[in-house]
Amino acid sequence: MPELPEVETTRRGLEPHLAGQTILRLTVHDHRLRWPVDARLPQTLAGQRVEAVERRAKYLLLRLTHGTVLWHLGMSGSLRIVPSALPVELHDHIDLALTSGHTVRFNDPRRFGCVLYVTGDPQAHPLLAKLAPEPLTAAFDAEYLWKASRRRRVSVKQLIMNGQVVTGVGNIYASEALFHAGIRPRRQSRNVKREEITRLVTAIRKVLNQAIRVGGTTLRDYVNPDGNPGYFRQKLFVYERAGEPCRRCGTPIRSFTQGQRSTYYCPTCQR
Ligand SMILES: [Zn+2]
Numbered sequence: 001m002p003e004l005p006e007v008e009t010t011r012r013g014l015e016p017h018l019a020g021q022t023i024l025r026l027t028v029h030d031h032r033l034r035w036p037v038d039a040r041l042p043q044t045l046a047g048q049r050v051e052a053v054e055r056r057a058k059y060l061l062l063r064l065t066h067g068t069v070l071w072h073l074g075m076s077g078s079l080r081i082v083p084s085a086l087p088v089e090l091h092d093h094i095d096l097a098l099t100s101g102h103t104v105r106f107n108d109p110r111r112f113g114c115v116l117y118v119t120g121d122p123q124a125h126p127l128l129a130k131l132a133p134e135p136l137t138a139a140f141d142a143e144y145l146w147k148a149s150r151r152r153r154v155s156v157k158q159l160i161m162n163g164q165v166v167t168g169v170g171n172i173y174a175s176e177a178l179f180h181a182g183i184r185p186r187r188q189s190r191n192v193k194r195e196e197i198t199r200l201v202t203a204i205r206k207v208l209n210q211a212i213r214v215g216g217t218t219l220r221d222y223v224n225p226d227g228n229p230g231y232f233r234q235k236l237f238v239y240e241r242a243g244e245p246c247r248r249c250g251t252p253i254r255s256f257t258q259g260q261r262s263t264y265y266c267p268t269c270q271r
Pocket of ligand 1: 247250251266268
């Protein structure tokens with residue numbers, strides 16, 4: 001499933017090809033996404049210029065002349081830049097043809113993605129209005145997470161994976177960040193010390209930024225029709241490494257189930 005780093009990598013890959021371009025036409029090959037694609041959308045988008053490509057949580061925001069396209073990749077979606085003449089393949093549901101001769105092609109085997117058009121301030125849209133702070137912005141700092149951690153009776157891992165506390169920290173990045181911060185995932189968030197919270201905020205930023213950096217090396221694939229959509233795996237320390245030696249101390253990594261998800265940690269490096 002595309003996580004925040006994959007969506008940010010997609011944004012960075014798309015922006016140079018989209019910003020300043022005019023939309024020639026939108027073609028919907030299959031409108032049955034998470035919500036049906038509005039039948040009027042091709043007419044609405046034709047002729048509009050793409051001003052910028054932004055991201056909020058896991059939504060891509062295509063800022064156009066008169067409105068904004070909210071694009072979510074769902075569980076399995078990907079966006080690629082291809083030559084407009086390239087034949088459509090299985091699960092290619094939407095084509096956004098640009099005056100440059102390139103097309104933004106949306107492929108989504110499981111069809112949980114969505115494409116919506118909003119006028120006015122997109123941040124006020126119900127899907128975005130109540131989202132928690134972005135982990136890579138100044139709003140998400142130690143003071144903020146400290147206060148959030150005192151108010152809840154949850155484990156520290158559940159705290160940082162709670163979309164109402166911070167957006168976009170999925171299971172992989174929560175497990176990795178807790179390793180780097182030296183905190184065991186099962187601890188009650190209210191018992192985590194202030195200096196540990198500070199380390200955790202730094203660690204969350206670090207693992208997300210590293211993932212975005214690794215993804216950045218695949219950006220050339222966005223203009224390659226045979227290319228991989230740009231998902232990647234950074235060097236992981238604990239995630240899906242149960243029984244393997246800790247990369248720092250050699251102790252076998254342990255795993256257990258927490259909130260229906262597998263959690264991984266090093267019993268020596270994490271306290
Ligand atoms: Zn260790």
